[in-house]
Amino acid sequence: MTDRATMHRVPALLDALARDGHISDRQAVEAFVLARQGETELPLHIRVLAGIAAVIACACFVGFLWKLGLIDYDEPAGMLLIGPAFIVAAIVLNRIPGVSQTTVGSFLLQASLAMMATGKLLFIIGFNESFSTPWAWSLAALIVTAATYHLFPMSIDRFLSSFVVLLSVMVTTVVWGEETTLPHELLMTGFFGLQLTVGAVLLTHGRIRREHLPLGYAIAFSLCVIGLTSPAYVATYPMVVNGMLAGGLIALFAWAGGGVDILKRPPMVLASLGAVLLALISAPALMLSIGAMIIGYAKHERRLLILGALLMPAFLWTYYYDPEVSLLMKSAILTVTGGALLAGRFYMSYTGKSREA
């Protein structure tokens, strides 16, 4: 599902607002908009290029350190010293004035990213080897991510580091959660609910600063992983998670429509009923997929639209192998749900809601 809406420019928007008397000082608004353009990061395709270079270079640096004997599982203290040294060097390199404007600048920028990745990897391995607790690598990842998030302003690093933290907590909770004093399911459900709340705020609230968006995307990815991975999902209280997701979807409808009143319109009533239906059939990935597409469509964020669209076939694939429900039951659930959604679509066509002006 692609975003086919018209792409407007700022003057057209300001003209429309000025016509209705919503703007008094247009010059101030334009000055704010132009000042905001200066904060723009590298385009996505160049960030992808930088990310791939950093991954290859990081692998080469780790190979180099390994060959020199500086990566030694029997001597984790060495890694705990070298890792932070790499991280500090990466931050210094990244702060050289004018970085990324020239070939040397771009080299330093990518070198800093590669060194940051290498440093974090070494620190996490060293920390994990030093402490005999399954939570060590989650804690190590959290420490380096929190310590560098504001000091190292590259969104790809922020996204990957945050995702690693969330993924490590999820894996550790699923694998080792039963050894904790709290109920296993309570931990996992709490973790899911916390991510859903923080993710919703980061991705929809107007006052969130741009630097926190990578964390929002990391949470969105992490939620998708939980929704798609049967061991992670069954480690929660599924009905509670489904309830949270359905409630979140309905809140999202209200947010996207501009207020709670929008929920009284027939298409939104149908959509809300659809959300409840999806909760009843236990389809978390499907609800997350729809949620990602709604936010993506509302905010013109193609990345979320694509994430939502890709999550749909991924859900259908993993659901087939879900051992919790029989194939016949899955078949009935999918057919009835699909039929209900199609009935909603035909109701909208019949009443003209799909073309309303």
Next chain:
Amino acid sequence: MAIDQVPANRRLVEELYANGYLTAAARQAALEFLKPHDQWSLWISRLLLIVGSALALSGVVYFFAFNWSQIPPIAKFASIQIGIVAAVGAASVWGFTRTHGQVLVVGASVLVGVFLAVFGQVYQTGADAFELFTAWSVLILGWSVISNFAPQWALWLAVTNVALGLWWRQAALPSEEMAFLIYAYLALLNGMALAVREWGALRGVDWIARRWTRVLLTIATLLALLVPASTLVMADDPTTSMLVAGIMGLIGHVVLYSAYRHLLPDAWAVSATVLSGCLVLDAAAYRILSSALGDNTAATWLSLGLATLVIFATAMVYLRSIAPKLKAAHD
């Protein structure tokens, strides 16, 4: 950047609101301007159609999977054939130019593949997988031609790529000397599809001109060019097919770069080509460094890491320098 070039979107509206430049009423008016409610209704309607169709069709597939061994062959064939006829019949009624009809044709095309698989299973034809995929590709070609629907063509191209790859392994049975020619064939197939896409887009064929079709076909073509090109630069004693496909891979990179840098400016396509070129250069750097430094693998790793950074940094600077020109040409 001039103010008239700045796109207006929800993020901007939210930031203006958050910083006190817009009141709540102004924010609502701005959102209504950017996304009128009729667009939301249309979007929800499409979402319901696509998600509903996907779930209902998957439910049918799951049902067959559950009962597969118990279903008599006649019922298997009848249900699939009825599905095909019903989908094509309904598409004819709705029209192949409308979304409903086009989605139904894609469904019918998938069912043709299912039918061929069931046919081979029931009659134990002993046919190779490449014959199934070739038949599938031939049978749905006609629908693809009349569908005017990019996803239908994407399905056809995916099936044809698999057919070609399987034919190479199961029927062509190439010698080691000729093994790499498959990459040349795949590059030609996807490259020709890309050329047709560009030809159609230049002539104003809207359905083929969607951006994602170019991205998909460029990536498919580049993958078929990258493997032989990087293998060639690393090989000490290349085979004939490695040489042919590798040289074709290198030339293909130049052709794609020239096309999307000068003829049809596109930042994403140029970046994808440059990225692929960087990986080929990195492969060449590995070969040169490992030969020069011999057994000193630590030095090889370190210098390869630095070489990678130099190659990609140069590419980044270049891409940033041409980005405004590409954007201006694209606009």
